[in-house]
Amino acid sequence: MQVRLRKFWWQLVGDPEQLPLEHRAFNVIGLITGVLLLILIPLNIALKLWVVSGMLVVIEAILVFLIIRARVYGQYTFSLLAYAIASYVVVTITFLYNSGSNGPALYLFLLTYLFLIAFTHPRFHRIWTVLHLVVPVSLLGLEYVVPHILATDYATLEYRYLDIATTLIIIVVCTYSITIYLRGNYEREKHTAEQHAYKIEAQNEQIRAQNILLQESNSEKLRLISILAHDLRNPLSAITGVLEILTYEELPADMRKAMKAELLLAARNTSELLDNLLSWTTGQIKGLKPIATKIKPEVVIANVLEVQQFIANKKGISITTHLEADVKIWADIDMLELIIRNLISNALKFTPKNGTVDISLNRNADNRTCTLAIEDNGIGIASEDMSRLFDRNVQSTYGTESEKGIGLGLYLSKELAALNHGKIWARSTPGKGSTFFVSLPLYEAESHPQPHQLS
Structure with missing residues (x-):
C-alpha cells in the first residue's frame, strides 16, 4: 500500500530520479494550494463572503491551468511566477474584502511566504522577502488611513472566529506538511550524496590499487627491457664478431667448423630467448x-x-x-x-x-x-x-x-x-x-x- 501511494504521489509531483527539485517543488505548492482553496471556497460561501468566494473560484481555475501547463508542458518558470503574482492578488483581495487585519489575510501572507521561500530558487528569495514586507505593511497603512474602504462582511462574531480558526489550522497543517516534505528531500539527497561519496571513494581505492599494480608492472617491464638489452647485446656482438672473422679471415677448416658451431649455439640461445619474450609480450598485449x-x-x-x-x-x-x-x-x-x-x-x-x-x-x-x-x-x-x-x-x-x-x-x-x-x-x-x-x-x-x- 505504501509503495502504491508513493508511486501515485510521484505521478502527481514527478519522479525524483527524472524531475529537478525546483520543478517538483512547484508541483507540491500547486497541489497544496489547490487543496487549500478547495477548503476555503465552501468555507467562505458558508460565511457569506461572496466576493472572496468568487475570487477564490477564479484563482482555483487559474491554478489548475498553471499546474497542467507546468506538469504536462514543462513550463515551470512561467507557472511559478504566475503563481507568485496570483498569491499576492489573492491575499490582497482577501485583506480588502474580508475585514482587513481583523480577518485571516495577514496569516495567509505568512503561509504564502513559507511556500515561496521553501520551494523556489534562492535567487528569488530576496524578492519574496521584500514583497512580503512591503505589501502587508502597505495594506495595514491603507487600513489605518482610509479604514472605510475595507469590507467587514462577517455577519456575526462566531463567523470571524470560525474563519480565523480554520485559517490557523490550515497554516499549521501546511507548515507541517512542507517541513516533512523538505526533510524527506533532505534525507533522500543526503543518502544519495553519501552513496555517491562511498562510490567515489571505492573508485578512488580501485584506481589507487590499479596505479600501484601499474607502477609495479611498469617497473618490471622496464627492468626486463634493461636486462634484455644487456643480455642480447653480448650474444649479438659475439655473432657479429664471428661472422666478421669468418668473412674476412682465412682460417683452418677445423677452426672454422668450431666457430660455426659456436655461432649456431649463440644464435639458438638468442632465438630461444626471443621466442620466450615474444610469447610473453603477446600475452601482455592482447591476451x-x-x-x-x-x-x-x-x-x-x-x-x-x-x-x-x-x-x-x-x-x-x-x-x-x-x-x-x-x-x-x-x-x-x-x-x-x-x-x-x-x-x-x-x-x-x-x-x-x-x-x-x-x-x-x-x-x-x-x-x-x-x-x-x-x-x-x-x-x-x-x-x-x-x-x-x-x-x-x-x-x-x-x-x-x-x-x-x-x-x-x-x-x-x-x-x-x-x-x-x-x-x-x-x-x-x-x-x-x-x-x-x-x-x-x-x-x-x-x-x-x-x-x-x-x-
Missing part, C-alpha cells in the same frame, strides 16, 4: 587464449629434442626418456612445446659436461592427469631461490658453460601451464641436480576442460 587439442606428448618431446640435442651433444650430456605408452593430453600444442623446450633447455644449461637429463611421463593415480618430469644432475638450486623460482622477479642467470638467461622461461612456463589447467613445480638439491614437474589433464572423450585466457 593468450589456448586452443586445446588431443596431443601425444612423446611427439612434442621428440620435436623439442631434435633442436636441443645439438646442445646436449656439445656438452656431452646424455638424454634418456621414459614415457608411458598411449598417454594423450588435452592442451595447446604450441604452449606445451614452449613449456617442454624451456624446461629441457634449463636442464641442459645447468647440467655440467658429461651429465645426464632424464625425461619421464606417467599417468597419475586419479587417472585424469599425467605428470611430465625432467630431471638433471646439474648444479641444483639454492633453497633461498626456490621460493621465487616461478615468480616475476626476472634476473640474469648463468649456466655451467656461462650460457645466459633471464628467468623469463620458468615464469612463462608457469603461466602457460595454468592456462591449460595444469601446474608446475620443482624439487632441487644444491650440487646434485633438479627435477621440474608439469601436471596436465589427460584427454577424455566425455568432457574437456575449457582453457583459461591470459589477459
Whole structure:
C-alpha cells in the first residue's frame, strides 16, 4: 500500500530520479494550494463572503491551468511566477474584502511566504522577502488611513472566529506538511550524496590499487627491457664478431667448423630467448587464449629434442626418456612445446659436461592427469631461490658453460601451464641436480576442460 501511494504521489509531483527539485517543488505548492482553496471556497460561501468566494473560484481555475501547463508542458518558470503574482492578488483581495487585519489575510501572507521561500530558487528569495514586507505593511497603512474602504462582511462574531480558526489550522497543517516534505528531500539527497561519496571513494581505492599494480608492472617491464638489452647485446656482438672473422679471415677448416658451431649455439640461445619474450609480450598485449587439442606428448618431446640435442651433444650430456605408452593430453600444442623446450633447455644449461637429463611421463593415480618430469644432475638450486623460482622477479642467470638467461622461461612456463589447467613445480638439491614437474589433464572423450585466457 505504501509503495502504491508513493508511486501515485510521484505521478502527481514527478519522479525524483527524472524531475529537478525546483520543478517538483512547484508541483507540491500547486497541489497544496489547490487543496487549500478547495477548503476555503465552501468555507467562505458558508460565511457569506461572496466576493472572496468568487475570487477564490477564479484563482482555483487559474491554478489548475498553471499546474497542467507546468506538469504536462514543462513550463515551470512561467507557472511559478504566475503563481507568485496570483498569491499576492489573492491575499490582497482577501485583506480588502474580508475585514482587513481583523480577518485571516495577514496569516495567509505568512503561509504564502513559507511556500515561496521553501520551494523556489534562492535567487528569488530576496524578492519574496521584500514583497512580503512591503505589501502587508502597505495594506495595514491603507487600513489605518482610509479604514472605510475595507469590507467587514462577517455577519456575526462566531463567523470571524470560525474563519480565523480554520485559517490557523490550515497554516499549521501546511507548515507541517512542507517541513516533512523538505526533510524527506533532505534525507533522500543526503543518502544519495553519501552513496555517491562511498562510490567515489571505492573508485578512488580501485584506481589507487590499479596505479600501484601499474607502477609495479611498469617497473618490471622496464627492468626486463634493461636486462634484455644487456643480455642480447653480448650474444649479438659475439655473432657479429664471428661472422666478421669468418668473412674476412682465412682460417683452418677445423677452426672454422668450431666457430660455426659456436655461432649456431649463440644464435639458438638468442632465438630461444626471443621466442620466450615474444610469447610473453603477446600475452601482455592482447591476451593468450589456448586452443586445446588431443596431443601425444612423446611427439612434442621428440620435436623439442631434435633442436636441443645439438646442445646436449656439445656438452656431452646424455638424454634418456621414459614415457608411458598411449598417454594423450588435452592442451595447446604450441604452449606445451614452449613449456617442454624451456624446461629441457634449463636442464641442459645447468647440467655440467658429461651429465645426464632424464625425461619421464606417467599417468597419475586419479587417472585424469599425467605428470611430465625432467630431471638433471646439474648444479641444483639454492633453497633461498626456490621460493621465487616461478615468480616475476626476472634476473640474469648463468649456466655451467656461462650460457645466459633471464628467468623469463620458468615464469612463462608457469603461466602457460595454468592456462591449460595444469601446474608446475620443482624439487632441487644444491650440487646434485633438479627435477621440474608439469601436471596436465589427460584427454577424455566425455568432457574437456575449457582453457583459461591470459589477459
